[in-house]
Amino acid sequence: MRVLIVHNHYQIRGGEDAVVAHEAEALARAGCTVETLTFHNDEIRTPLDRLRTAFEAPHAPRGVARVVEAVRRFGPDVVHAHNTFPLVSPAMHGAVRALGPVTVQTLHNFRIACAGALLMRDGAPCETCVTGSPYAAVRHACYRGSRLGTLAVARMIDRHRKAGTWTRDVDAFVVLTEFARGRFIAAGLPEQRLFVKPNGLPDPGPPPAGPREGILFAGRLSPEKGVAVLKQAAAGLLLPIDVAGDGPLRDTLEGAPGLTLLGALPPAAMRARMGRAAALVVPSLWYEGLPMVVAEAFAAGTPVIASRIGALAGLVEDGVTGLLVTPGDPVDLARAIERLASRPDEARRMGEAARAAYLRDWTEEATTAALIALYRRALAARAAPQRAIA
Numbered sequence: 038m039r040v041l042i043v044h045n046h047y048q049i050r051g052g053e054d055a056v057v058a059h060e061a062e063a064l065a066r067a068g069c070t071v072e073t074l075t076f077h078n079d080e081i082r083t084p085l086d087r088l089r090t091a092f093e094a095p096h097a098p099r100g101v102a103r104v105v106e107a108v109r110r111f112g113p114d115v116v117h118a119h120n121t122f123p124l125v126s127p128a129m130h131g132a133v134r135a136l137g138p139v140t141v142q143t144l145h146n147f148r149i150a151c152a153g154a155l156l157m158r159d160g161a162p163c164e165t166c167v168t169g170s171p172y173a174a175v176r177h178a179c180y181r182g183s184r185l186g187t188l189a190v191a192r193m194i195d196r197h198r199k200a201g202t203w204t205r206d207v208d209a210f211v212v213l214t215e216f217a218r219g220r221f222i223a224a225g226l227p228e229q230r231l232f233v234k235p236n237g238l239p240d241p242g243p244p245p246a247g248p249r250e251g252i253l254f255a256g257r258l259s260p261e262k263g264v265a266v267l268k269q270a271a272a273g274l275l276l277p278i279d280v281a282g283d284g285p286l287r288d289t290l291e292g293a294p295g296l297t298l299l300g301a302l303p304p305a306a307m308r309a310r311m312g313r314a315a316a317l318v319v320p321s322l323w324y325e326g327l328p329m330v331v332a333e334a335f336a337a338g339t340p341v342i343a344s345r346i347g348a349l350a351g352l353v354e355d356g357v358t359g360l361l362v363t364p365g366d367p368v369d370l371a372r373a374i375e376r377l378a379s380r381p382d383e384a385r386r387m388g389e390a391a392r393a394a395y396l397r398d399w400t401e402e403a404t405t406a407a408l409i410a411l412y413r414r415a416l417a418a419r420a421a422p423q424r425a426i427a
Contacts, residue, residue: 042071059236
């Protein structure tokens, strides 16, 4: 099977970029012939570049032309898109379908319905644009605090919703959790073409033996990740919390009582620290897509303390693979941290259950097999005489 992967990289490399690279490698290891076509936002350098990109975002003709050229040259069976904003746009799907390949779209976030992509506003979940007008986001400057940028995204959402791009031009959607699937159905995507497939993770091997120590936060230091709540919780604890990562709120955490800032760790160092931690804490305030840090913790046999919100409430089984806490509540978060830090036997049992959950759901072999099966299903549906359109 020949697979062309299309991905618009972010200016700051994040988990989605890493997932795309890993998925391409995993497909190749499984016997597919894979080519990746990448776009980079660092191509947007000047104010004129930004203005032009914002104007072109709904259809991005230059990006779509590059995709078409790659399809004609490479001859894929499947074209699999990840992030398409702002240099490609969902318009690529119609152009690709016209050339023959099956089209697949992974929905890592909620940008097809939400200009801010997170279904979050003013520090709390927001679904105003899921079924309503996407232009409501402009008033709140939901995309990076910019009304102009938000208008560009809202135009893209509105154009493709009205044009039927999602119901006509995409053969299959990959969503990361059952929770996300429900939100995309509410947004109008065809239910029968939405398939849940988590991101895979290579097995790091059996968790290290010996005692665990300390609590770990690993992720982007940004408001939606709940780092302000973590800061409040840490102030009342007697044990330090290691914070691995970087982001716009780093300065607000410098010198905070109970927090030790490690910065962004290399992958090997992160795996080692994860394997030593008594628990990983994920105090997010937004619904989350599928935070790979949870998969990494489970693979390392490390229980997870997470907010009871969105996808996290389905990923962490309360009292089995970790603990769920009230989002935005530093007292509840501190209580859960103290519980696992002071009960190593309970934390160890939860870690063993977390490792079992990883082996069941998140290994590279399982997720890659599921993706290839999805491709085959989409190819078979395209070959059928009548293709159902929602």
